[in-house]
Amino acid sequence: MSIIISCVIAKGGAGKTTLAFALAMHWGAVGRRVLLIDCDPQGTLINLFAVREKKGSAEAICVDLSRLEARIKREAASDVYGVIIVDTPSTLREIGPAIKAADVVMMPSQPSGADFFAFKRTFNVCLKIGISIVVVPNRVKSRGQHEILQRTFKALSEGKALIAEPIGDRVDHGSYTIGELSIVDIGPSGKGAFEIAKLAQTLEEVVNGQGQGVESRTG
Ligand SMILES: Nc1ncnc2c1ncn2[C@@H]1O[C@H](COP(=O)(O)OP(=O)(O)O)[C@@H](O)[C@H]1O
Numbered sequence: 131m132s133i134i135i136s137c138v139i140a141k142g143g144a145g146k147t148t149l150a151f152a153l154a155m156h157w158g159a160v161g162r163r164v165l166l167i168d169c170d171p172q173g174t175l176i177n178l179f180a181v182r183e184k185k186g187s188a189e190a191i192c193v194d195l196s197r198l199e200a201r202i203k204r205e206a207a208s209d210v211y212g213v214i215i216v217d218t219p220s221t222l223r224e225i226g227p228a229i230k231a232a233d234v235v236m237m238p239s240q241p242s243g244a245d246f247f248a249f250k251r252t253f254n255v256c257l258k259i260g261i262s263i264v265v266v267p268n269r270v271k272s273r274g275q276h277e278i279l280q281r282t283f284k285a286l287s288e289g290k291a292l293i294a295e296p297i298g299d300r301v302d303h304g305s306y307t308i309g310e311l312s313i314v315d316i317g318p319s320g321k322g323a324f325e326i327a328k329l330a331q332t333l334e335e336v337v338n339g340q341g342q343g344v345e346s347r348t349g
Pocket residue numbers: 141142143144145146147148149174220268269270297298299300301302303304305307
């Protein structure tokens with residue numbers, strides 16, 4: 131059965147595309163068939179994927195958000211892909227279909243007031259829809275900052291989201307912008323790849339009902 135993950139937060143630059151790409155490369159590297167669905171008209175994800183030579187077991191397509199639910203139903207029924215990852219634009223009023231179509235939403239959020247504000251707005255929409263939510267503290271620079279972020283997201287989500295282990299602020303995450311690489315290819319045994327593998331595991335556990343702290347699935 132496919133697991134469906136939507137990357138959402140109503141703020142540009144939070145890390146949706148970066149983490150969607152890195153997760154796809156991780157799952158691809160461990161032999162899962164991955165479908166990346168780019169719903170952002172900006173097309174960053176599809177462009178990144180197009181210049182990548184080593185596509186492995188991943189594929190990428192563009193789908194309009196208005197057609198996403200139907201497409202996902204079709205793909206999930208065909209059972210070709212183990213993992214379907216949906217990347218979305220940063221506008222709240224558009225992303226409802228991506229939230230509804232998913233098993234879990236992944237919300238990357240950075241340490242800034244603007245991110246917290248966007249997080250809260252997006253979180254409220256996800257809660258209303260009744261979906262499992264995994265918050266990913268992204269570009270975290272220190273243990274102290276991580277502790278502050280954990281407290282902040284716990285308060286903002288009123289304990290109704292799972293807060294994943296942090297993703298560090300790593301230059302290698304940006305390398306894909308000038309080539310076809312993800313952090314998983316650059317240093318497969320490095321800390322950055324380990325963080326992505328851990329995030330992938332957390333997302334799978336939540337979808338399979340083993341993740342703790344997620345109370346929002348039933349609204
Ligand atoms: N953990 C990270 N470490 C370093 N740079 C990052 C990290 N996450 C994202 N970035 C950089 O931040 C920028 C915006 O990220 P992106 O994934 O495009 O955000 P979004 O898709 O949410 O708009 C990109 O240039 C990306 O390389």
